[in-house]
Amino acid sequence: MDMELSEEQRMIKETVRRFLEKEVRPLVDEQEKAVRPISKELVKKLIPFGYLGGLLPEEAGGAELSYTTYFLMIEELSRVWPSLRAVVSISNSVLTHIHDYGTEAQRKRFMPSLLCGESIGFFALTEPNVGSDTSSIETRATLVDGRWILNGTKMFITNGVEGDIGIVIAQTDKSKGINGTAALLVERKMGYRARPIEKMGLVCSPLAELIFEDCEVPQENLLGKVGDGLRQGLKFLNSARAMVAFIAAGVAQACVDAAVEYAKNRVQFGKPIGAFQLIQAKISDMVTLTSAMRLLGLQASDLLDKGKPCRREASMAKLFATENVLKIAEEALQIHGGYGYTKEFPVERYYRDIRYFTIAEGTNEMQRLMIARDVLGISAFN
């Protein structure tokens, strides 16, 4: 048992934090207030640290980072700017998909521009009528004269508005359910409509509805095998869920930082409010929960690094972290009183940004069903 981060991990975390504090934090407030999407220039600044493709082997342009190290970097990024984290890590996961399932030709064609931030990636699975029940996707891909013809609508697609290269999951044979799906590499120039969707938080990382109407995709853009589309995507769910725990830990830490600073400086009834038992109890709980969610996240990432199964652990980490970071954000806002509700302090944004994660990557309702299925050996949904 070793509960400490390695020397290298501590150093990376420290370096990344210093960079983000100096180069990124000063930009956040103004850009969030103006609701201006994250630029490619900004994404490129993060490349030297391995944010794009860092998990990949060196010969594929990666840095062979462990999941744990990569997630620690994600935690630091989320602490400073959750919108930027969203743009970067979705593009990163598209890279991993192409690397793991793509042909040599596909890797050569699509990976370099994603690795250098010239292109931004997106992943399109969810549809208007298909949320938790992923096996019933309705978007159709039909092979006609050596081309895939894509028809249907995808929903809540991060990077869908600005993205250049996307992985779109479609059904090729409805009667086969999960075995009748395929993943297609779709480029913006192939012609589909992207409608931005306004939302509560993460406003600098636009979401889109993508509408495909007889969109033609070359046959060679099939990623992996016909029949494997959904299964390929689902393989990444454990790492995606473990990562959410680190996103939550980053935002939780940002809330703690803001609340501690405010509690020390705000004077009411003749003393700093941090001197009152009530505020002290809140701060203690916030810090304890932040540590706990980080530890659950590390447990899951450690299993990922060892190549061991971690379905239950990843779900537990996601569930626990996303619900408790909301409590932490709520208390941080509460400690700020009326100021917490205004846009003059950052907690208002933390509170909006982090709300998405009890929903994204499988709602917490689904996580509970999956954990219970694993524990009981009985499924509540079929």
Place this chain on the structure above:
Amino acid sequence: MDFELSEEHKIFQRTAAQFAQKEIAPLGEEYDEKEEYPRWIFPRSGELGFLGIPYPEQYGGTGPDTIALSLFAEETTKADAGIAMGLVVQNTVGTSPIYNFGSEELKQRYLVPAIRGEAIGAFALTEPNVGSDVSAVEMSAREEGESYILNGAKTFVSSGMMADYAIVAARTEKGKGHEGITIFLVEPQSSGFTRKGLKKLGIRAQDIAEFTFEDCHVPKENVLGEVGKGFYHLMSTVQKTRIVVGASSVGLARAAFETALRYAKERRQFGQPIGKFQGIQFKLADMATEIELASLAVYKAAWRNDKGEQCIKEASMAKLYASEMVNRVAYQALQIHGGYGYMREYPLERYYRDARIMEIFEGTSEIQRLIISRQLGL
């Protein structure tokens, strides 16, 4: 025991609900987006008698009636919390110090047009360094001839940008804690007065402002109540406002609950409406139970207030429970909507943001807990 509303209250509730659904609900999304108040709602509400619910007929009012005021807050907030807030402020802190402590002349000049919706009132108590600790008011008011000279800043002033007059608490005697605070009626045209709007998380149609006073002259006849007794004046009516925040919380919770219930019946996943799954059923059962309990606490406190009985504890309990309840209900209602709940296309995203303020204004949840524990003799 009788838990039914009187016949008059039932009629009032129906009328308020019709007005709210027909005239306020269609504006909610647009004005939240614009972060702007549809000002014409004021004269329209005045015309229908909805701005003088706590006041007697001689000033154009229809009360006093805390139950009716709570019903009005509940129904309008259910339609849109931001727009409702302007009307609720006008029925409470935006006018009550004038009615309770103002001279007859001030009542004719400010209260009567406010009840008609022709003048909008703002209430300025909080300061940048003065939140929960009201007795620490720093803004100064210096006597000079026939005027007081005001200097200082106020923040989180409800209806502050659109106000035609503001009720302002300032210190007339230095360093005297609860003593030495005086309430003034200030017109925005006064020299040395400036204001600036604040951006916020929710209730974005409602305006909230920051006021700055630099040698702002206020005539002596604009003092409300006794010089130096402002703190006690203001604290004597806080119960009613807390009950009303409780009622608003119930209204907003009902809006979120009804939307989620409808969605649970319509949205299909895994081959059936999601409302058929226990996970969703239990959420809706808890939400309905909590709304019912909060509503009982609110109307019991309102009922006691109308009987002229002491209700400090009941008002704080109703406000505390209902404001925390609406946040739990809004959370689950959004959750039931999945990804759609986080988007602007469904109203849940707005309800969730709007709910958050209920736990802060008119005494934070933390302060309500202190008041309740004091009432328990601790």
